[in-house]
Amino acid sequence: MPEKKSPTAFLPLSEPVFEILLALADESRHGYGIMQEVSARTESRVRIGPGTLYGAIKRLRVDGLVEPAEPSDAGDDERRRHYRLTELGRSVAVLETQRMADTVRAARSKRLIPLEGLG
Amino acid sequence: MSMERRNPAPSRVYRAMVGAYPKAFRDEYGAEMLRTLEDLHQNEGSALPSALILVDLGVGLLREWRSEAQHLVLAVTGLHPTTGGDRLPDSIPQPQMTAPDPTSDRTNSTGLICGVAAAALGIVYMTLAGAPVSYLAGNAAAMIIGPLVFWLIRATSEFSGRSTDLLLVLSSFALLAIALRGTSVDGASRWVQLGPVSLQLSLVLVPVLLVSFARSPGLLGALGVALASVALALQPDRAMAGVVLVALGTLAAVRPGRVLWLPLQLRRHSC
Numbered sequence: 508m509p510e511k512k513s514p515t516a517f518l519p520l521s522e523p524v525f526e527i528l529l530a531l532a533d534e535s536r537h538g539y540g541i542m543q544e545v546s547a548r549t550e551s552r553v554r555i556g557p558g559t560l561y562g563a564i565k566r567l568r569v570d571g572l573v574e575p576a577e578p579s580d581a582g583d584d585e586r587r588r589h590y591r592l593t594e595l596g597r598s599v600a601v602l603e604t605q606r607m608a609d610t611v612r613a614a615r616s617k618r619l620i621p622l623e624g625l626g
Numbered sequence: 627m628s629m630e631r632r633n634p635a636p637s638r639v640y641r642a643m644v645g646a647y648p649k650a651f652r653d654e655y656g657a658e659m660l661r662t663l664e665d666l667h668q669n670e671g672s673a674l675p676s677a678l679i680l681v682d683l684g685v686g687l688l689r690e691w692r693s694e695a696q697h698l699v700l701a702v703t704g705l706h707p708t709t710g711g712d713r714l715p716d717s718i719p720q721p722q723m724t725a726p727d728p729t730s731d732r733t734n735s736t737g738l739i740c741g742v743a744a745a746a747l748g749i750v751y752m753t754l755a756g757a758p759v760s761y762l763a764g765n766a767a768a769m770i771i772g773p774l775v776f777w778l779i780r781a782t783s784e785f786s787g788r789s790t791d792l793l794l795v796l797s798s799f800a801l802l803a804i805a806l807r808g809t810s811v812d813g814a815s816r817w818v819q820l821g822p823v824s825l826q827l828s829l830v831l832v833p834v835l836l837v838s839f840a841r842s843p844g845l846l847g848a849l850g851v852a853l854a855s856v857a858l859a860l861q862p863d864r865a866m867a868g869v870v871l872v873a874l875g876t877l878a879a880v881r882p883g884r885v886l887w888l889p890l891q892l893r894r895h896s897c
Contacts, residue, residue, distance in 0.1 A: 537658075537662075538658055538659070538661075538662045539661070539662045539665040539666065542662070542666075556678065556679055556681075556682025556683070556686075557659050557662050557663055557666070557679065557682065557683065557686075558682040558683040558684070558685055558686025558687065558689075559682055559685070559686060560662070561651075561655045561658065561659050561662075561686070562686045562689055562690060564655070565651065565654070565655065584661060586657045586658055586660070586661040587658065587661055588658050
């Protein structure tokens with residue numbers, strides 16, 4: 508049983524890890540589903556390869572940020588394992604989002620981006 | 627439609643790549659990865675070029691083997707892992723080392739059993755071959771000295787940093803003294819004569835020194851390892867010097883730190 512860490516201990520997250528957590532924020536997905544969601548949401552700016560994806564999933568599971576979930580489709584290929592966020596994973600994703608928002612706010616205050624540019 | 631029927635070449639390459647991952651990783655994620663690769667191949671065609679997938683798999687492969695090697699080294703040395711921070715993996719994820727490795731005790735015990743069994747087999751073999759009693763006594767002494775060294779290495783984990791440094795420096799001076807004043811055989815001065823028993827103390831001291839240094843890589847310890855490296859470099863062959871170099875290189879990869887560079891630099895010059 509891995510030692511439980513504080514959510515702040517995981518920050519800052521790398522881009523692939525944050526994208527994976529973000530992809531799992533609204534529903535459980537299998538590996539390819541995560542890749543598709545990230546690619547579609549970022550308009551292909553971020554594409555996570557299978558080597559990066561499963562390496563990250565392995566470590567996220569060990570750290571207790573994601574866990575396997577029951578597939579939504581019972582007829583799905585059994586090789587496709589679904590994943591979902593744990594409570595810790597959700598807390599980490601929320602904290603990382605807040606950290607990023609603070610950074611954007613700071614950039615706005617320094618006029619690096621328009622004050623109303625990013626909605 | 628399976629990936630093989632559509633285009634067998636990428637399938638074979640992907641399978642070979644996934645098959646080259648460490649077994650534990652492969653057992654847990656291999657089938658899933660292959661399924662994902664099939665999905666990619668079927669649904670996206672050339673959207674994500676195969677070359678990029680192969681590079682990604684290759685980088686992941688190196689990362690997982692590196693992680694395996696680190697876990698092995700940590701298990702063997704009994705080191706407590708350091709992550710250099712609590713960050714999650716980035717594009718080159720760090721190996722997961724959040725808890726002390728529970729296998730280290732088992733690994734140490736296995737090593738001890740192997741050592742004692744090897745010495746016991748040596749006694750049996752020499753007895754059957756009609757070897758002189760002094761030879762048998764030598765192996766019997768090894769069976770006593772081995773566990774003592776085992777205890778010594780384990781005990782160093784309880785030492786304070788200063789005690790470990792002292793052990794390192796004493797070991798290095800002992801190696802230097804043996805190199806300068808020890809019994810010479812074929813030009814190599816690495817034996818110490820204790821009555822009927824000849825001991826090659828470097829085989830005992832070098833592992834003690836390396837494990838102690840791995841656990842407490844302070845500046846004094848680094849100087850001790852450097853001194854030991856000089857002592858080993860005085861020998862006509864490079865066997866033990868090579869062992870030290872490989873061990874320090876491994877340590878530098880597993881636990882990078884400035885202090886490691888001192889003995890490594892010296893080692894490089896003396897080889």
